[in-house]
Amino acid sequence: MEAGTFGCMTRIDKNPTGAGSAVTVRGLVKHYGETKALDGVDLDVREGTVMGVLGPNGAGKTTLVRILSTLLAPDSGQATVVGYDVVRQPRQLRRVIGLTGQYASVDEKLPGWENLYLIGRLLDLSRRDARARAEELLERFALTDAGKRPAATYSGGMRRRLDLAASMIGHPAVLYLDEPTTGLDPRTRNEVWAEVKTMVGDGVTVLLTTQYMEEAEQLADELTVVDRGKVIARGGIDELKAKVGGRTLRVRPADPLQLRPLASHLDSLGITGLASTTVDADRGALLVPILSDEQLTAVVSAVTARGVTLSSVTTELPSLDEVFLSLTGHRASAPQDAVPTDDRQEVAV
Amino acid sequence: MSATTTITATADARIPLRGHLRHTGALMRRNLLWIRQDPESMADAVLFPIVFTLLFVYVFGGSIGQSLGGGQDAYVQYVVPGMLAMMGMTMAQGVGTGFNQDFNTGVMDRFRSLPIGRGSVLFAKIAVELLRMLFATAVLMVVALLVGFDITNWGGLLASVALSVVFGSALMWVFLTLGVVMKNAQSVQAMGFLVLMPLQFGSSIFAPTQSMPGWLQNFTDYNPLSALADAARGLMIGGPVAHDLWLTLGWSVVLTAVMAPIAIHKFRTKT
Numbered sequence: 139m140e141a142g143t144f145g146c147m148t149r150i151d152k153n154p155t156g157a158g159s160a161v162t163v164r165g166l167v168k169h170y171g172e173t174k175a176l177d178g179v180d181l182d183v184r185e186g187t188v189m190g191v192l193g194p195n196g197a198g199k200t201t202l203v204r205i206l207s208t209l210l211a212p213d214s215g216q217a218t219v220v221g222y223d224v225v226r227q228p229r230q231l232r233r234v235i236g237l238t239g240q241y242a243s244v245d246e247k248l249p250g251w252e253n254l255y256l257i258g259r260l261l262d263l264s265r266r267d268a269r270a271r272a273e274e275l276l277e278r279f280a281l282t283d284a285g286k287r288p289a290a291t292y293s294g295g296m297r298r299r300l301d302l303a304a305s306m307i308g309h310p311a312v313l314y315l316d317e318p319t320t321g322l323d324p325r326t327r328n329e330v331w332a333e334v335k336t337m338v339g340d341g342v343t344v345l346l347t348t349q350y351m352e353e354a355e356q357l358a359d360e361l362t363v364v365d366r367g368k369v370i371a372r373g374g375i376d377e378l379k380a381k382v383g384g385r386t387l388r389v390r391p392a393d394p395l396q397l398r399p400l401a402s403h404l405d406s407l408g409i410t411g412l413a414s415t416t417v418d419a420d421r422g423a424l425l426v427p428i429l430s431d432e433q434l435t436a437v438v439s440a441v442t443a444r445g446v447t448l449s450s451v452t453t454e455l456p457s458l459d460e461v462f463l464s465l466t467g468h469r470a471s472a473p474q475d476a477v478p479t480d481d482r483q484e485v486a487v
Numbered sequence: 488m489s490a491t492t493t494i495t496a497t498a499d500a501r502i503p504l505r506g507h508l509r510h511t512g513a514l515m516r517r518n519l520l521w522i523r524q525d526p527e528s529m530a531d532a533v534l535f536p537i538v539f540t541l542l543f544v545y546v547f548g549g550s551i552g553q554s555l556g557g558g559q560d561a562y563v564q565y566v567v568p569g570m571l572a573m574m575g576m577t578m579a580q581g582v583g584t585g586f587n588q589d590f591n592t593g594v595m596d597r598f599r600s601l602p603i604g605r606g607s608v609l610f611a612k613i614a615v616e617l618l619r620m621l622f623a624t625a626v627l628m629v630v631a632l633l634v635g636f637d638i639t640n641w642g643g644l645l646a647s648v649a650l651s652v653v654f655g656s657a658l659m660w661v662f663l664t665l666g667v668v669m670k671n672a673q674s675v676q677a678m679g680f681l682v683l684m685p686l687q688f689g690s691s692i693f694a695p696t697q698s699m700p701g702w703l704q705n706f707t708d709y710n711p712l713s714a715l716a717d718a719a720r721g722l723m724i725g726g727p728v729a730h731d732l733w734l735t736l737g738w739s740v741v742l743t744a745v746m747a748p749i750a751i752h753k754f755r756t757k758t
Contacts, residue, residue, distance in 0.1 A: 207600040211756075229502070232602040243593040247524050248517060259513035260601050262506060288524055304597070 160185040160312050160343040161206065166215035168201050168367075175201040177367035178215070183312070183360075188344040190358030190375075192351065192461070198367040199347035203316045206345070207237045220311050233261075236305030239316025239347075243301060246290040250281050250300050253289060254307060261308040275303040279333065295326035302333055313337065315346045319353060331356050351461055363465060371465050378461075385453045387426040387434055392447040394422045400446055409436045416463055427464065428453070502604045510603040514611030522615075532619050535577060536627035540570055543693060544634050551694050560635060567631045568719035569692035571647055572712050574627060575655030576687060578620040580679040583662035586612055587672045590757070599755075606751050613659045620655050624648055643722035650722070650735055654715050657739040660746035667753045692716045711738035 161183035168176040176198045183189040191199050204210040206217055208228040217224045222231040244253045251272050258268030276285045279299040284292060289300055298318060305313060315334065319327040334357055338344055348354055354361055354375070361378050363371040371378060391400060401415045401424055416425040428434050434453065441448065502510075522528055543566050544559065552562035589595055598608055628644075638644055662679060669675045689703060690696075690712040696704050707713050714734040721728035 204596075207596075209596055209599055229602050232600055235600065237597065237600045243597070245517065245594045246592065247521050252517070252520055256513055256517050257597075257601070260510055260598070260603050262509065 158184050161189070161217070161219050161345060163202075163206075163217045164215055166202070166205065166217055167213045168198075168205060168210065169213055174198075174367045176205070176212070176215075179364070179367070179369055181362055181369070183343055183345055185343055186341050187359040188338055188346055188357050190354035190361045191345065191347040191364060192349070192354050192361055193347075193364035194349060194462070196366070197364045199364060200316060201367075202364075203237070203239070203314050203345070203347060207235055207314060208232060233308065234311040236308065236310030236313040236342075237316075238298075238301045238305040239314065239318060244289050244297065244304055247288055249286050249288055250276060250292070250303075251285040253300060253304060257304050257307045263307075271307055275306060279303045293326075294322055295329050298322065298326070298330050299333060302330070302337070306337065310342065312343045312345065315344060317347055317349065320349065327353075352455055355455070363461065365462065385428055385434075385455055387428050387437055388423050388450070388452045388454060389426060389437070389441060389448060390421075390423045390450045392449045394419075396446050397422065397424060400424060400441065400444070403444060404437060404440060407440055409433055409440060418463075425463070502602075507604050507607055507610075510607040511610045511614070514598075514608055515614050518611060518615035519618075522619075529619070529622070531581065532578065532623040533626055536570065536574060536623050537630050539573070540567070540627065540630045540634065543570075547693070554698070555695065563631070563634055563636050564724055565695070565720070566693060567627070567636045568647060568723050569716040570627055570631075571624065571651050571719050572654075572690075572716040573687055573692050574620060574623050575651040575715070576658060576683060576712060578616060578623055579655050579658035580662055580676075580683055581619075582612060582616045582659045583664075583666035583669075583675045583679055584672045586663055586666035587669060587675045590667070591671070605755050609663055609750060609754060612663065613656055616659060617652055617656055620652065621648070624651070637724075639724055640722065643724075647719035647722045650718060650732070651715060654711065654735055654739045657742040657746075660743055660750050664746055664750040664753060667750060667757055686710060686712050690716060711735060714738065 159182045161181065163179055163181035166176050166179045166181075167174075179198070179202060181189070181191075181202075191202065193199050201210065205212050205224060206219060208224055208231055211225060219231050220234050222234065224231060244250075245256070248256070254272035254275055255268050258271050259265070263271060273282075273285075276282045279302060281296060281299060281303065284296060289297060292300065302318075318334065319330050322330065331353070334344070334346075338357070344357070346354070346357055358375060360374055361372065362369055363378070389400075391397060397417050397419065401417050404415050404424070404426060415427075418425055426437050428437065438451065544563055548559040548562040548566070551565075552558045552560070555561045555565055595608070599605060632638075661682075662675075665675050665678055669678060687693075689706050690710045691707060692712055696707045696713070699707065711734070714731040718728055718731035718735050720726060721731065
């Protein structure tokens with residue numbers, strides 16, 4: 139069986155240290171001149187789980203992934219992946235990772251099949267095994283019919299699927315997904331999510347970077363929120379959702395002068411119990427974190443009982459912006475200095 | 488069986504020679520497939536020897552030929568070995584541009600995150616470019632025969648081709664380094680052009696250097712392209728060879744020894 143070598147290696151190599159953590163990052167620092175892309179990041183990804191790294195452009199997500207895939211050397215700090223040190227054991231480490239995302243792309247001039255075959259050969263599969271593995275993965279990612287066509291003719295979704303297939307060839311123990319759905323339409327995004335869920339079901343450990351709360355919620359078991367090279371929050375999805383509100387009730391009083399009195403009134407009632415109401419003065423709205431339909435109903439009745447006229451009431455999943463607003467009190471704005479590596483993302487789309 | 492595989496694979500921090508060959512072979516296949524997908528990329532290898540040979544033979548051939556003590560026929564004998572030298576240079580320049588484009592697609596990041604020797608990517612690129620160079624040389628020889636080139640020594644022809652391949656591959660390390668270091672393909676091309684022009688024309692490729700001013704002759708004497716062209720002349724149509732042959736080989740060794748480690752290092756540490 140062609141998968142034997144790698145499958146077996148993965149199992150034994152996994153975690154020589156015996157800890158439950160597949161990726162361990164301690165005090166990682168990377169500066170580009172004045173810009174601190176990473177400013178002392180700690181991170182643990184437990185084996186077999188999906189860690190979501192959530193942050194805006196320029197937060198340092200891509201820098202983190204590039205260091206963890208040995209493409210970039212850190213200025214200081216330590217990082218190990220299944221026990222292998224990113225600086226001292228890069229060759230061993232490269233054997234156990236898969237990389238996919240906006241920039242680690244496939245060769246567009248080559249047909250899908252040739253892309254997968256090439257990577258199989260580079261991962262030391264025999265000709266026959268590389269051929270079999272390429273066909274197996276084309277089928278699994280529903281690309282068999284397109285296998286002979288150059289990847290340049292693929293749709294956005296097909297290309298991401300080919301990219302995922304390419305990163306799975308070596309049966310990686312840890313898979314990095316760097317903003318896997320940025321730039322995709324919603325339907326294609328769902329397709330990619332479904333593929334990722336299947337792979338997670340197979341027991342692969344995933345480090346996912348994303349700008350979308352929704353994506354993190356769909357895929358991640360745990361979440362690390364980063365901003366300007368620093369970790370600003372971490373925890374289980376539910377834990378963080380409790381902090382930032384599972385949903386946000388956006389209440390707009392007809393009279394903007396009502397904003398602040400209404401906010402303190404709602405907080406004093408303690409309905410939501412977990413996080414306080416935020417005033418979004420720019421847009422003349424209150425953001426009330428709610429965890430259940432009961433809380434929603436209670437908030438609306440409290441507002442009505444006060445006799446405040448409302449011009450709109452909507453509920454929404456928190457956007458990255460709101461997560462940041464709740465966690466840090468400031469918006470997730472791009473830093474003044476763009477981080478060099480993040481420029482590449484735009485080029486690669 | 489799987490247990491042994493695991494142990495070797497785990498202990499395998501160094502890549503065995505067979506691994507390097509396998510990786511280089513797989514990457515060569517990729518570069519050859521590029522040519523198949525995009526046959527137009529061979530246009531330079533076909534057109535360059537045709538256009539330049541015809542241009543020089545029919546435009547300058549008559550007058551330069553006179554100074555050689557003959558006519559256009561004498562110039563054909565003079566310029567064809569020179570063209571062979573120029574071919575090495577021009578084809579070598581293309582390697583930097585192509586390599587730079589590769590970087591901007593991001594596919595290099597994938598290669599660099601795989602457990603392969605990073606030199607493999609560069610070796611594969613050079614090997615395929617050398618094949619393109621041989622193809623261009625074959626075209627050149629056909630054109631040369633059509634315009635009346637008289638090969639007196641077939642063994643010498645083969646030796647000249649081998650020499651230009653050696654020198655061409657040494658030059659490729661220079662252009663690969665440019666391709667890795669510079670930001671975009673346009674600047675690689677511009678830079679390559681700036682290096683190429685003075686080296687090509689300030690040499691004995693197209694015309695004998697006796698009529699050039701003294702300072703320029705000093706330059707052409709040390710220009711490795713003059714040495715390569717003169718060595719090819721000697722090998723193909725007879726004349727002194729040894730000095731120019733050693734000079735060309737010396738340049739090739741020095742260029743490779745200096746530039747190959749730099750290219751691989753820059754490739755390895757490119758962010």
